Amino acid sequence: xxxxxxxxxxxxxxxxLVPFFKGKFKSVYLLAIPIVTLLGLxxxxxxxxxxxxxxxxxxxxxxxxxxxxxxxxxxxxISIIAITYALKVKSAGEHMSALFYxxxxxxxxxxxxxxxxxxxxxxMAIASTFLIIASKxxxxxxxxxxxxxxxLLGGLFLVLGIILHFKKTGxxxxxxxxxxxxxxxxxxxxxxxxxxxxFVHAWLPExxxxxxxxxxxxxxxxxxxxxxxVLLRAFPGADILIPVGVTMTVYGIFYAMIVNxxxxxLSYHIMSQVGYxxxxxxxxxxxxxxxxxxxxxxxxxxxxxxxxxMGSVIHMTGKRRKSDLGGLYRTMPLTTIFYLIAGVSxxxxxxxxxxxxxxxxxxxxxxxxxxxxxxxxxxxxxxTFFSTTLKLPYSVFFGHDSGLRPKDPPGNMLAAMxxxxxxxxxxxxxxxxxxxxxxxxxxxxxxxxxxxVGQFQLLAFSALAFVLLVNxxxxxxxxxxINLDTELIYRKGVKNLVFVIDKCLIFLCDYxxxxxxxxxxxxxxxxxxxxxxxxxxILNMNSSEVSNVGAMKPRLMEGTIFWFFxxxxxxxxxxxx
Amino acid sequence: xxxKEYFFDKPGNRKMVNISLYLFIALLTVADLFIHxxxxxxxxxxxxxxxxxxxxxxxxxxxxxxxxxQPLLNREENYYx
Numbered sequence: 001x002x003x004x005x006x007x008x009x010x011x012x013x014x015x016x017l018v019p020f021f022k023g024k025f026k027s028v029y030l031l032a033i034p035i036v037t038l039l040g041l042x043x044x045x046x047x048x049x050x051x052x053x054x055x056x057x058x059x060x061x062x063x064x065x066x067x068x069x070x071x072x073x074x075x076x077x078i079s080i081i082a083i084t085y086a087l088k089v090k091s092a093g094e095h096m097s098a099l100f101y102x103x104x105x106x107x108x109x110x111x112x113x114x115x116x117x118x119x120x121x122x123x124m125a126i127a128s129t130f131l132i133i134a135s136k137x138x139x140x141x142x143x144x145x146x147x148x149x150x151x152l153l154g155g156l157f158l159v160l161g162i163i164l165h166f167k168k169t170g171x172x173x174x175x176x177x178x179x180x181x182x183x184x185x186x187x188x189x190x191x192x193x194x195x196x197x198x199f200v201h202a203w204l205p206e207x208x209x210x211x212x213x214x215x216x217x218x219x220x221x222x223x224x225x226x227x228x229x230v231l232l233r234a235f236p237g238a239d240i241l242i243p244v245g246v247t248m249t250v251y252g253i254f255y256a257m258i259v260n261x262x263x264x265x266l267s268y269h270i271m272s273q274v275g276y277x278x279x280x281x282x283x284x285x286x287x288x289x290x291x292x293x294x295x296x297x298x299x300x301x302x303x304x305x306x307x308x309x310m311g312s313v314i315h316m317t318g319k320r321r322k323s324d325l326g327g328l329y330r331t332m333p334l335t336t337i338f339y340l341i342a343g344v345s346x347x348x349x350x351x352x353x354x355x356x357x358x359x360x361x362x363x364x365x366x367x368x369x370x371x372x373x374x375x376x377x378x379x380x381x382x383x384t385f386f387s388t389t390l391k392l393p394y395s396v397f398f399g400h401d402s403g404l405r406p407k408d409p410p411g412n413m414l415a416a417m418x419x420x421x422x423x424x425x426x427x428x429x430x431x432x433x434x435x436x437x438x439x440x441x442x443x444x445x446x447x448x449x450x451x452x453v454g455q456f457q458l459l460a461f462s463a464l465a466f467v468l469l470v471n472x473x474x475x476x477x478x479x480x481x482i483n484l485d486t487e488l489i490y491r492k493g494v495k496n497l498v499f500v501i502d503k504c505l506i507f508l509c510d511y512x513x514x515x516x517x518x519x520x521x522x523x524x525x526x527x528x529x530x531x532x533x534x535x536x537x538i539l540n541m542n543s544s545e546v547s548n549v550g551a552m553k554p555r556l557m558e559g560t561i562f563w564f565f566x567x568x569x570x571x572x573x574x575x576x577x
Numbered sequence: 578x579x580x581k582e583y584f585f586d587k588p589g590n591r592k593m594v595n596i597s598l599y600l601f602i603a604l605l606t607v608a609d610l611f612i613h614x615x616x617x618x619x620x621x622x623x624x625x626x627x628x629x630x631x632x633x634x635x636x637x638x639x640x641x642x643x644x645x646x647q648p649l650l651n652r653e654e655n656y657y658x
Contacts, residue, residue: 257642465635
């Protein structure tokens with residue numbers, strides 16, 4: 001079966017028909033789109049198809065190889081899960097935005113040329129903005145606006161880079177680029193903004209917590225992982241990615257320790273885990289690249305499950321701050337269990353999915369003789385377990401009783417969470433399923449005795465630390481606060497800068513008005529009515545004492561009006577001669 | 578607040594969770610003596626290295642978060658409004 005339609009287009013065109021279905025038919029149709037796409041992907045052959053000529057360049061809409069198939073599979077799978085989670089959402093617009101967004105992601109993954117990549121990239125940016133403002137709160141509108149601006153700025157960098165790259169190479173095919181010249185750096189930055197590089201990352205923890213509960217699941221999966229895919233394709237082995245990635249892992253973990261909004265904590269963990277992937281891309285060996293791709297695969301699943309778990313809590317309680325929640329395991333047992341499954345997956349607990357993917361990256365780092373990188377990634381691994389699986393569930397599900405007794409969320413949400421949890425466990429027990437679809441050949445056995453025991457030691461003692469710290473009361477406080485991040489620069493910084501510029505401009509304008517509308521006409525009138533007197537006045541600066549003309553002393557010419565007059569004379573001289 | 582007693586409301590259950598953690602830790606420490614390690618780096622050969630590392634990492638993270646980061650970065654909720 002040859003390719004029926006490029007997968008991205010299938011989602012996007014399918015989205016257009018959503019408003020025509022109602023009720024049960026809508027649910028069936030919504031689920032049919034990703035399922036049919038996934039079935040089509042399973043039958044795809046490696047190679048290029050759906051290409052045509054446009055302005056003497058070839059646009060390739062469907063370039064298939066192992067890397068793009070891997071991402072295509074996981075994007076389709078998470079679309080099935082997230083659409084199941086969102087089945088009860090009434091707004092057709094939100095479903096369409098989600099499908100456009102997912103379609104954009106699939107489009108990027110399968111595009112063989114940079115023109116279509118850019119189009120799909122921008123579709124993703126705009127569609128995801130709608131998912132953020134779908135929750136219709138004031139803060140979501142302002143966060144969505146900032147999100148859109150940052151992503152459009154990233155798109156600008158990207159398109160500039162693409163144009164320069166095209167001028168240099170004469171082709172727009174998308175493949176390995178490598179960090180060589182200005183064009184490649186511009187493309188790199190454009191990708192990096194979506195990939196939450198440090199200092200351009202602030203949009204992620206700002207915007208994702210504001211999104212709708214169901215939209216958040218889509219958001220967590222696509223933007224960042226699409227960026228990981230393009231980095232894998234275009235800049236594998238770029239050495240700068242190693243310190244960038246390691247910084248991301250640490251940055252995310254520290255902020256995750258102090259934030260109060262539960263989905264903001266998970267967003268910082270996205271940054272942390274994407275840091276692992278970026279480090280893997282930077283290391284550049286086949287095992288590291290395999291690790292980055294595998295980690296993206298497993299991450300989409302367990303991060304989606306984490307967002308679904310917290311989303312269910314928000315959906316059923318209406319509260320999103322950790323400080324307001326607590327003791328929910330009593331009436332939400334299934335959500336608790338599903339959340340904990342995701343939590344141990346992200347922590348690379350043996351026999352869950354994270355273990356088989358994170359280990360690839362860390363082992364690749366070890367084999368490339370990077371002790372500092374391995375140490376930091378292991379530290380962050382312990383911190384991830386502490387923060388996601390111990391601290392957050394303790395605040396939300398266990399811990400002090402907030403008195404809330406919400407029930408478990410509706411059946412479709414539970415089914416979606418169940419699917420994701422099942423896959424997390426399945427991959428943990430049968431890593432071969434994932435290893436077989438990795439882009440490069442792999443010869444790695446994650447379940448060695450030393451590795452399993454070492455990992456359990458890391459996690460168990462992290463748990464011990466948690467128990468002791470809580471018992472002795474040394475624990476980051478949970479109050480209703482927000483934390484500053486680099487968004488400070490453009491939220492407060494630009495606001496203040498605009499204020500200062502505003503005041504200066506107002507002052508300057510007022511002064512100009514004074515000079516041009518008052519003073520100059522005043523003096524010109526005096527000049528034309530009585531020129532001689534005018535000059536005497538200039539020299540004396542005393543309009544009434546005409547008789548003192550003899551006692552003229554050369555005095556300092558005062559007054560700005562004199563200088564304006566002088567400038568006028570000089571100008572006339574220059575013009576006339 | 579309902580009067581129903583849930584799983585962790587009974588103190589015995591909480592103790593059970595704590596004790597199973599301690600048992601697991603003891604088991605791991607013993608197991609460490611019997612495994613063959615293939616250390617990539619010199620420190621991996623130390624017995625129970627990852628135990629110490631996990632413990633110290635978590636403690637250091639919490640201390641830095643609580644005593645350095647929170648005072649610097651916390652603001653009231655309407656800071657940006």
